[in-house]
Amino acid sequence: MKILIKISLVTLLLGAVSCKKYLNVVPDDVATLNSSFANSNETEAYLIGNCYSSLQQLGDVCRNPGFTASGEVIIPTDLPSNASLRGSGQDAGFNLLLGEQNVPNPLMNYWDGYNQGLNLWQAIRWCNTFLANVNLPLDLTADNKKRWIAEAKFLKAYYHYWLIRMYGPIPIADVALPVNASTTAVRQKQQSVDSCFNYVVGLINQAIPDLPPSIQNTITEDGRITQAIALAVKAEVLTTQASPLFNGNPDYAGVKGVDGTPLWSAAAVATKWQTAAAACKAAIDAATANGAALYQFVPQSGLKHMSDSTKLLLTIQGALNSSWNTEQIWTTNTTFGYQIQACPRVTTDATTVYDFWSNFSVPMGETEIFYSNNGVPINEDKTFDYSNRYTVVQGDAANQYYVSKGYNTNKGNLNREARYYADIAFDGSNWFGYGNTDDNNPNVINAVNGNASPADPISYNSTGYWPRKLVPYQTASSNSVFTSQNYYWPFMRLPSLWLLYAECLNEVEGPGSDVYQWIDKVRARVGLQGVQQAWATYSNNPSKPNTQTGLRQIIHQERRIELAFEGQAGWDLRRWKELQAVLANPFIGWTVQDKAKTMSAYYNLHTAFQPFFGLRDYLFPVQQYDLLTNPNLVQTPYW
Known part of the structure; x- marks a missing residue:
């Protein structure tokens, strides 16, 4: 087991009991600072167990608004509080799309850590505490000290970057404040958005020279930061800074801090794209030099029959769900824990699995961004019958490794690119794996009759489409027990760069x-x-x-x-x-809950719900409590 996992679990428990507010200068660990930095082992434990611990939590997709609030995946709106994602806080990000965001108690609150958020100011404080005390252990070698300082600087930069993406201009927490810091020092104000980005890039630049080019001891150190990771994140940060939301956004042109300082640039700066391009090329070169390359599935022993078409699907899926492969530039030590949410009931045995939630539902609009098999949008392809894509037809020989031949399905499921079939499951789609590795006689998804368990009607998919990409082919159920093929969650792959x-x-x-x-x-x-x-x-x-x-x-x-x-x-x-x-259009799917369970009843368009997203929702609100306790803060625009 990786060292990150061993130590971070303790940290998660310690962090969970903290009720401290933003930039409270009395550290939770004052009494233990001396022991935390007594020697090199304890110092590394503090780095991994504290500074890295928030990173592992960010690897949880339900904590990531880039996943939950993107419109790629939704969950049913009528799940009771005892359902898997309801009542646990894991639904907070999905509830953003229901218009439930607010100022008194914001959802996905990364400023304070409530409502499925995470207190990133505390994470930054841990990094600052580490940097202020790393010189204490007498047995710490110079090489380790340089590397660990670089890791802490990168992590501090990344936590600031996550906050910038959510809130725009933020305060900069550059040093650990002393216990006796003045009220003025504690009540920090937001910096301009360009100053925030520049601070993040500056920290990453400081870190890069002292980070290892790659991880050599993969048994104990997979998941720790390398030069290739830092350069890739720098490229993403600079591209984000150059993008329309942050670069001369007219919607925020008049927003100022409490002292009247403009917090947003008045006009777009074109040269930011040039700077970002150079950073992207440097990141690609570094990744390639350290062995980054596209993943290719290698057939394992015991596979009964696999066509080239199926091999391609497993290559596409494996790029994400085959851990630590050469395509994954940055992989966290967080396992993806929602396969039972992303998987349809592939076999009859699966319908008897207790709490087989299957709630991750892909809206039809998301399915339609994938290309035709000619590699162009389906509404642009001259050969694709776009206007009749919702009609029911039978799977044919040309698509037999993707859609069951002779099975009734909607026409839009035929003649699509390979990523469509690798990423999405639907009524009539073949499912290689789940205990059956013969693609000449595959499992077939029967969503008309097998979408929900009769004994557990709240466990259902609300559109009739599943994010298949998230489930490795080895995952299966047997004797009514669901068994996941676990994998670690990647933050960045080579094609992203x-x-x-x-x-x-x-x-x-x-x-x-x-x-x-x-x-x-x-x-x-x-x-x-x-x-x-x-x-x-x-x-x-x-x-x-x-x-x-x-x-x-x-x-x-x-x-x-x-x-x-x-x-x-x-x-x-x-x-x-x-x-x-x-998010302007409703989330559409098939009529999955019709009790008749007939093809004619199922294949009718159904509105799952209308998402709510306005101009104000591009950024997240700061909790009202923090504005009252720190008068130097201003609220996020339009909140």
Whole structure:
């Protein structure tokens, strides 16, 4: 078991009992500081158990608004408080889409740590305490000291970055405040958003030289920060700073601090994209130099039959759910713990599993962002019968490894790209694995009759689509017991960097071969033609890749497809200022709860619910309590 997991569990318990508010200067661990830094072992334990512990919690997708509030996955609105995600706080992020955000007690409160949030100011304080005391142990070697300081600086930078993405301008907690600090020192004010970003980048720059290029002792140190991780995060930070939400956003032009200082830049600065592009290229080079490469599934012994089509699906899925593979630039030590939420009832045995929740539901709008098998949007493909996509047809020979041949399903499930079938399960889709590894005689998802357990009607999927990508093929149930093939959650994969670089280059110089090549590398792995050829051949808008605006749309859609269900789309859609448009329409699915359980009853469009998302929701509110206790703070715009 990794050292991060061993120590962080204790820290989680310690952190859970703390009721301290933001920037309370009396540390919880005053009495134990001397013992915490008595020697090098205790000092490393403090780094891992305290400074890293919040990072592990951020790996929980239900704590990540990039996952829960993106519109990629929803949960049923009528679940009672005793259901898996209800009453536990794990539903807070999903409830944002129900319009339940508020100022007195905000959901996903990362300022104070309540309502499925996490007190990141406490996490930053732990990092500052570490940095202030790391010189105490006499047996700490110079090399370890440099590395550990670099790790703490990176973590402090990353926690600030997470807060910036949520709140915009924030205070900067750069040093550990003494116990006797004055009220003025404690009541810090927000800095301008560019100052905040620049502070984060500056800390990462300080950390990079003293971080290891890669992890050598993978048994005990997988999950710790490397140069490649730091450079990749720096690239993401700078791209976020250059993006429309933060770069000259007119919606925030007049927002000022309590002293009248503007907190947002008045106009967009184009050179930020150039800076971000350079950072992306540096991150790609560093990752590649340390062995980063696209994952390829290698068939294991005991597989009965696997076609090339199925192998491609497992390659796409494995890039996410095969831990520590070469494609994963940054993987946390947090296991994905929601497979029983993401998995349909694949077999008859699964319907007898107690609490087989299956609540993670993919709205139909999300399913329709995936391309046709020609690699262009389904509403642009000249050969795709878009207007009749909801009609019921039978699976055919051309799609037999993806959709059961002869099974009734909706027409929109046929002739789609491989990522559609790797990422999403639906009525009539084949499911390789779950105890059956013969894709000539596969398990088939019967959502019409097997969507919910008769003995447990609250465990159901509200749209008829599941995020299949989140469930490894080895996961199965046997004798009414669900057994997950656990995996560690990745924060960033290599294709994410490629697409970030393509995005930055397009914003700097517009379409060109240097931009296309990075998009095409992602598409080639999944068997699609390059963007120019695909659009010229199949799209009713063949010139789309040749304009900056058109290519921007393509890059954005490519990222949403490639990184679907990975906790990234919500952040991307926010920084692009596109989430409001995505959430303007109701979440649609099939009539999954019809008691008749017939095909004709099931295949009727049904509204799961209408999401609520307005201009104010791009950023999160600061709890009213904190504004009262610190008059130097101003509330988030529009709250």
